Amino acid sequence: MHIPDGFLDAKTLATTAAISAAAVGYGLKKANEELGDKQVPLLGVTAAFIFAAQMLNFPVAGGTSGHFLGAFLAAVLLGPWLSCLTISVVLFVQMLIFADGGLLALGANVFNMGVIGGILAYYIFMAIKSSLPKTRFGFLGAVAVTSWLSVVIASAACALELALSGTSPLNIALPAMVGVHTLIGIGEAIITTVVVGVVINVRPDLVKIYGQEGISGTKTAGGVVGGQ
């Protein structure tokens, strides 16, 4: 859903760019405070993986294709603010080198995919996760639901911008955008859940929010200690 130049008007471009700039700025500040040894290559390879996966358009109904977004995957691996930073790197390269997404629309694209699809989705995820069982299955279930939702809410934000710009009325743009992204989101959910599933198998320490609540395959140590 990379918006090209020409779709959005000046006020919508300026508003979304201002919010995105603030989010990226905060991400840079957070990076300065918490980016450790491990996250440096992880951020690089997450950006590279997202770029690669975004090239792989898969067909959805009616002569339409969709591709992976990856903002929520990045949020699971790097946290919400570094996720927005990572998506911004990808969108910048796509715009500058590959003519995908407009230069003036870069702020709007960062807003839809990085702020809504990454940061907002992360906080929705934390709410969904807390209402599900604290198991591997519950965690991956929350990942699946949120990754689907991240694409749907990003597409809704895009529709809202099109409407505010006078490009397409909300009652036309919103159902059309959300409708097709309901399907594209299924692809997002499959890819994100598989990747997160693999990472928590091989490197559970890289998914900080997985370990936070003491999820593990075995009972807590308390029972063992109590038996001694």
Place this chain on the structure above:
Amino acid sequence: MANNMKKFILVALITSFVLAIFLSPFASSSPDGLEKVAEDKGFLSRAEGAEVWESSPIPDYAIPGLGEGAIATGAAGLAGVAITFVLGYGLAKLLEKKEVA
């Protein structure tokens, strides 16, 4: 950095290269969600001639001069993965938490 971290990053990076180089030529060329909506709802033409940045070296994910086939697309994928990795890594390296001296 621990060795198994290096291994993880290497495997993930190689996977990204493989996807971008060898799988991208098989990607669907149908319009994506937004493009299709723009086409159906009649506002796609607003983007025509509206490009502000027109000097992209690899427009449409195909390296110019290599035709429109798998080689042009795969080479674009190779370039894109390399550039995003270097840029992401470089940015992160610049921002890395400084150890207290």
